[in-house]
Amino acid sequence: MDIQAIAGLLQASLDPTQNRRAEQSLKAEEVKPAFSLALLQIVATETFPQTTRLAGALFFKNFIRRNWTDEEGNHKLPQDEVSTIKSELIGLMVKVPPSIQAQLGDAISVIADSDFWQRWDTLVDDLVSRLTPDNAQVNNGVLHVAHSIFRRWEPLFRSDDLYTEINHVLSKFANPLLQLWQNTDHMIEQNRENADVLKAQFATLDVILKLVYDLSTHDMPPQFEETLPAIAALLQKYLTYDNPLLQSNDDDEAGPLEVVRAGVFRVLVQYARMYSEEFDSHIEQFIATSWNFLTGLGPEAKYDVVVSRALDFLTIVVSMGKYAGQFNDAAVLSQVTENVVIPNLSLRESDIETFEDEPIEFIRRDLEGSDEDTRRRGATNFLRKLMEQFEKLVTDIVMRYVNHFLAEYAKDRQENWKAKDTAVHLFSSIAAKGVATSAKGVLSVNPNVDVIDFFQNHIAEDLTTPDAQLLLKVDAIKYLYIFRSILSPQQWQAAFPLLVKHLNSSNYVVYTYAAIAVDRALYLTDDQRQPTILRDSIVPLSKDLLQHLFTLITKDTKPEKVQENEFLVKCVMRVLIVLRDGLVPIMDMVLMNLVNITKVIRHNPSNPGFCYYHFECLGALIRFAGPTQPERVEAGLFGPLTEILGADVEEFRPYIFQLLAAMMDTNPSPTLSPSFQQLPAPVLNPVLWESKGNVPALTRCLCNMLPKASPQIAAANQIEAVLIIFQKLVSLKVYETYAMDLIETVVTSFPPKALENYWPSILQLMFTRLSNSKTETFTLRFIRFYHLVSAHTEKGLGADFFISVADRVQANIFTQVYTQIILPDTQKLSRPADRKTAVVSLTRTLADSQAFAERYAKRGWTITCQALLLLLVNPPVPQSGADDAVIEDRDVDDLSFGAAFTQLNTCRSLTPADPWPEVRDVRAWVGATLRAADERSGGRVGRFVGEKLGEEERGVLRGVMGSG
Secondary structure (H helix, E strand, O other), rough: OOOOHHHHHHHHOOOOOOHHHHHHHHHHHOOOOOOHHHHHHHOOOOOOOHHHHHHHHHHHHHHHHHHHHHOOOOEEEOHHHHHHHHHHHHHHHHHHHHHHHHHHHHHHHHHHHOOOHHHHHHHHHHHHOOOOOHHHHHHHHHHHHHHHHHHHHOOOOOOOHHHHHHHHHHHHHHHHHHHHHHHHHHHHHOOOHHHHHHHHHHHHHHHHHHHHHHHOOOOOOOOHHHHHHHHHHHHHHHHHOOOOOOOOOOOOOHHHHHHHHHHHHHHHHHHHHOOOHHHHHHHHHHHHHHHHHHHOOOOOHHHHOOOOOOHHHHHHOOHHHHHHHHOOOOOHHHHHHHHHHHHOOOOOHHHHHHHHHHHHHHHHHHOOOOOOOOOOHHHHHHHHHHHHOOOOHHHHHHHHHHHHHHHHHHHHOOHHHHHHHHHHHHHHHHHHEOOEEEOOOOOOOOOOOOOOHHHHHHHHHHOOOOOOHHHHHHHHHHHHHHOOOOOOOOHHHHHHHHHHHHOOOOOOHHHHHHHHHHHHHHOOOOOOOOOOOOOOHHHHHHHHHHHHHHHOOEEEOOOHOOOOOOHHHHHHHHHHHHHHHHHHHHHHHHHHHHHHHHHHOOOOOOOOHHHHHHHHHHHHHHHHHHHOOHHHHHHHHHHHHHHHHOOOHHHHHHHHHHHHEEEEHOOOOOOOOEEEEEEEHHHHOOOOOOOOOHHHHHHHHHHHHHHHHHHHHHHOOOOOHHHHHOOOOOHHHHHHHHHHHHHHHHHHHHHOOOOOOOOHHHHHHHHHHHHHOOOHHHHHHHHHHHHHHHHHHHOOOOOHHHHHHHHHHOOOHHHHHHHHHHHHHHHOOHHHHHHHHHHHHHHHHHHHHHHHHHHOOOOOHHHHHHHHHHHOOOOOOOOOOOOOOOOOOOOOOOOOOOOOOOOOOOHHOOOOOOOEEEEEEOOHHHHHHHHHHHHHHHOHHHHHHHOOHHHHHHHHHHHHHOOO
């Protein structure tokens, strides 16, 4: 392995003009043995530039994500390489700079996801053995490794395996961590005058607090509970600890003191919320400390996280009955409002600077529902919690301040505009009740105030006055956004044009908030799921509205700037979804803009949220224009989309395959166009199926392709390539659903003759899964597959066909499969279409199967009939072929580029056609089919009914055969 050459490629990957080629060369290298160890060697070698080492750590992290385990959790790398990585990583972490530590820590977290703790049971002992009494650099490296692993626990659900892992860690790590905390405290005391040592030890203290939080996310560790007084004393000490050497001189950047205090408050919030009973006797001291912080710290941005977490802590305290009474006094609440809430709710100069200089950052922090730690959000939540406890008292007090600030604004609207901003935020804080939802905003309001009246008297003017102060315009739009569900449809008819008008603002924040509010307003529906903003009111505006949004998106043509603002492209998506087929008259304009944006962002995908919504826009265009304009859609999109596939833009591949699948789905033609006839070869390329993010989209693409391209695929001898993909998918539990989707499409798309040589292998793979690694999902999909084959007698399939193939796999295996798997669990099929297929399958078996009439005559016909009668107790109703009326919204806050698949909602499969349209009244169809079979067979069905069924079953079936 040429270390220097790899280092050169890593350095080149940092150059925008070379990075694509360098990354492709690195991916070619990564298949060679010991490539991962070469990366670690580069990271460890101090003679390489820091940037090269960091690039090596980043590539190592992504390499581990792609190559550590397969879908079943088995190591993909050779075992000796796996062992070396595990033994080297910890030692390397303690030596490298923090920026590199962060990347290696992420890699360790990926490894731990699959290996810790059973396949890496030495890790905690290794970590503990490396802790030192006083070496902060070594300790920080060790603690960062621990944090990268243990932080995984917080979002996980309780399970025996999780708790076994946590107990394993606590038994080895909790006491050494507490001892290190004492040692660190001792080092801080000894080095009050040594700035370098203090800063290093405070960095250790910061990670210790993170680990205290990590280890406490499910239960308070018993080791912590036993030493809770000492822990509380240390938490209190470092809330109040001060030292000029640790103070930040930068008003914007938090220093070591602020970082540690924020960490302390994070633990306090956790303990007060989760362990109030155990922690109750220690809470009182922190209330006073929090109060002192909130009234003593200045407005500088460096204190923001500390202040917001102190407010979070007091918010939890207020919800605890024991302490809430301290606030149940008009004088106290006035003091709280004046000294804590208003100062932290009010705009500061730093907020205005962010508004002007970093507008997208301002929006993300300010947006309702953001998880950003901000003073304003903390103060709002605190005030709302007080209002929950003392609704009328808090409302009266706060409204006095609201009216005071509105009066100040009225005295001088130019100079005192901030007073109105404060008034609006104070009013919104007490007017909203409960948690705002992302779909509908606030659903319940304080009955002691009038939200609509406040809007009409104080808010609407800032939407209608052209020269209103910009931040007041933002407040007004945000007010509509927050209380969108409270406005009546009639009020929205008046307010909506005002929002649309503000998309024309020259200010970034104003037009972005307008786009956010337009999107949410268009999403609003009433209880009958009818839209609040009628589609007919959007259609006349749509061309100008969309063109304007595209202009805003592409104002700066650099790839990272085009995709900076996901809120604008989400608004485009919403308008297209509302327009539905109304977009056809303007589709050329929409298509041109979307394609141009695609061509720009493919060069540097950097905002996963923007890219997701952008591809949803393309999906909406395909979904709603595709059925009537398939040639125009294909002409505009096929070339650009396949060009991206050729350029190997990995982040976009799962989206591209979904779009191609949707284009085939919506095109009413029964055959593939000449362009799409080029697709089978690339879609069948096994390399593409190696990426787990591609598999769902590729499966959908192939399933949509096969019904239209089966003659072409058969003629090109590509059936085997399709079945090799099925073989790979069906062998892995994680892909079993996709495997069964594919094989169902195969057997209904190709004539039995074309598959003759493959049928035994297909069933052999399924029987092996049922025997060796059966899951409930796979079992039900196999049952559904059997009934699909059994039902399609008109295609040359049927129960007798299935039995004959099963005999070629193993003599008489069908009896076991049918009696132990298929019939007992057929009743578990839940989808109406599946139950209908099962009815058709069982009916045709009773009517026409020779095997069931002769070979299985003793019991088979009887138990099949009993299963059919059970299905007919609740006969499946026919499916509606109508397209779904509402495309559901989704939360994409956690989107990232990576191995995971992200479903495009606009590309979900259209409601499938009823596979049995001739079967309208199921019960009548069963009766007619059995009567016809009885006539054809000279009364055999009737004879079997009389001989093989009990009296009650006989009566039911004769009733069915007599009906219709």
